[in-house]
Amino acid sequence: MPADPAxxxxxxxxxxxxxSLLFLxxxxxxxxxxxxxxxxxxxxRAILEAKSKDAAGRAAARRLPIExxxxxxxxxxxVDRCVSCHLGIDDPRMADxxxxxxxxxxxxxxxxxxxxxxxxxxxQGQGAALSFQEAKAEDYFWDYPLLPAALTEATCASCHNPxxxxxxxxxxxxxxxxxxEQKGCNACHKLxxxxxxxxxxxxxxxxxxKHQFVRANLKGSQTTWxxxxxHFRDPAGIVAGSLMPSPALSQPQVEALTxxxxxxxxxxxxxxxxxxxKIDEQYARLHPPAPDGAALFHRYCAACHDTGLxxxxxxxFQRFVPGIRNAAFIRTEDDECLGENxxxxxxxxxxxxWGPKAGGLSEAEVAALVAYLxxxxxxxxxxxxxxxxxxxxxxxxxxxxxxxxxGVDGKGLIAPALANPVxxxxxxDAFIAQTVxxxxxNTPMPAFGRAGFSETDIGDLLAFIxxxxxxxxxxxx
Numbered sequence: 235m236p237a238d239p240a241x242x243x244x245x246x247x248x249x250x251x252x253x254s255l256l257f258l259x260x261x262x263x264x265x266x267x268x269x270x271x272x273x274x275x276x277x278x279r280a281i282l283e284a285k286s287k288d289a290a291g292r293a294a295a296r297r298l299p300i301e302x303x304x305x306x307x308x309x310x311x312x313v314d315r316c317v318s319c320h321l322g323i324d325d326p327r328m329a330d331x332x333x334x335x336x337x338x339x340x341x342x343x344x345x346x347x348x349x350x351x352x353x354x355x356x357x358q359g360q361g362a363a364l365s366f367q368e369a370k371a372e373d374y375f376w377d378y379p380l381l382p383a384a385l386t387e388a389t390c391a392s393c394h395n396p397x398x399x400x401x402x403x404x405x406x407x408x409x410x411x412x413x414x415e416q417k418g419c420n421a422c423h424k425l426x427x428x429x430x431x432x433x434x435x436x437x438x439x440x441x442x443x444k445h446q447f448v449r450a451n452l453k454g455s456q457t458t459w460x461x462x463x464x465h466f467r468d469p470a471g472i473v474a475g476s477l478m479p480s481p482a483l484s485q486p487q488v489e490a491l492t493x494x495x496x497x498x499x500x501x502x503x504x505x506x507x508x509x510x511x512k513i514d515e516q517y518a519r520l521h522p523p524a525p526d527g528a529a530l531f532h533r534y535c536a537a538c539h540d541t542g543l544x545x546x547x548x549x550x551f552q553r554f555v556p557g558i559r560n561a562a563f564i565r566t567e568d569d570e571c572l573g574e575n576x577x578x579x580x581x582x583x584x585x586x587x588w589g590p591k592a593g594g595l596s597e598a599e600v601a602a603l604v605a606y607l608x609x610x611x612x613x614x615x616x617x618x619x620x621x622x623x624x625x626x627x628x629x630x631x632x633x634x635x636x637x638x639x640x641g642v643d644g645k646g647l648i649a650p651a652l653a654n655p656v657x658x659x660x661x662x663d664a665f666i667a668q669t670v671x672x673x674x675x676n677t678p679m680p681a682f683g684r685a686g687f688s689e690t691d692i693g694d695l696l697a698f699i700x701x702x703x704x705x706x707x708x709x710x711x
Contacts, residue, residue, distance in 0.1 A: 410494025527606025
């Protein structure tokens with residue numbers, strides 16, 4: 235009889251079936267007989283027996299069942315099996331043991347009972363897993379891998395006001411909150427509806443997944459916390475073309491700011507999980523005290539204007555930043571004009587609007603900022619401006635004396651944009667004329683009045699500069 239041409243294929247099928255069966259048997263043995271959690275529970279039982287001081291205790295330890303243990307918290311949508319390996323987390327006798335048997339640090343479980351809170355509400359990770367690598371979940375399709383122990387303070391803010399906690403409870407998180415304010419991060423980033431538009435808003439950034447970050451240049455762990463830390467160290471190295479300057483942070487400061495970013499998460503927790511200090515914090519946010527102009531300036535303005543007393547050269551954006559608390563400027567500026575510039579910003583420049591519809595500052599906060607700017611010098615009566623003169627001659631003067639700094643089109647080079655619609659609307663003729671006459675102390679702006687400009691020259695310049703004034707807004711009936 236001729237040989238069966240399918241014989242070799244049948245043998246291949248048989249061999250593959252046997253190999254598959256062996257793999258299934260090995261997986262079943264690994265899962266049900268030699269699983270890590272079984273070994274950990276056997277070790278824990280031996281430790282418990284060794285620590286027992288009488289026969290009854292040793293007998294009880296030997297009877298400890300080896301089984302999967304699970305904490306289910308419906309209110310938090312959590313199913314956590316971490317206690318299958320961490321049996322000693324609430325046993326003070328295990329304080330001298332290595333993980334996974336060691337007692338939970340800081341006695342936190344005395345007030346955060348496992349049966350009420352579970353584990354992943356604080357530690358993240360894949361709670362239903364039964365091996366450490368799967369629970370850690372960094373290399374798995376899991377949105378919120380296990381937080382490193384050094385970063386777990388980030389989750390305290392979900393239920394607590396970190397600043398109200400006892401010393402040693404969330405010190406790194408509190409430091410991160412302070413650094414966020416001290417470094418003026420709100421000047422570019424909105425948080426809770428307030429801040430600048432140059433960078434992305436930070437609301438809920440702690441709940442972003444790694445897939446929402448540009449990770450092409452990220453080395454090492456592909457986690458959100460590693461991305462945040464590396465971005466703080468070198469913003470442009472992580473995000474090509476980033477406008478964020480390097481904030482010059484030490485390693486503890488990088489860690490603290492990373493923790494604060496991870497704490498920014500809007501979780502809809504049941505009221506029973508909110509500590510009294512968290513409720514007080516929420517009430518204070520809804521009923522803020524009278525605004526502090528100095529604090530507002532430091533938080534939203536100082537990142538660009540520094541003290542505001544002098545103009546400064548911004549190397550990042552290659553232009554001068556005006557000294558908005560410069561005494562020569564404040565003396566000649568009225569409160570209405572200051573407020574208008576804060577509300578509307580300067581379109582076409584890096585200066586954003588900070589009013590309620592833009593940066594989120596209330597009218598009371600804008601007024602507090604104006605009052606703080608005013609502390610460097612009181613307003614002084616301005617001499618009247620000369621009448622508008624010959625715009626053609628004024629243009630010649632402007633191109634000769636002003637265009638090098640303010641730009642031939644008035645849109646600014648190293649000096650403010652005079653063609654800016656907010657400037658044109660807010661600045662009075664008297665203000666512009668006095669600035670030309672006296673210049674600005676401690677800035678590159680000279681006093682043209684002392685350099686030979688007559689009142690006629692200033693009137694001609696006014697006529698030319700006002701040529702950039704936008705048309706009046708049409709009145710609606």
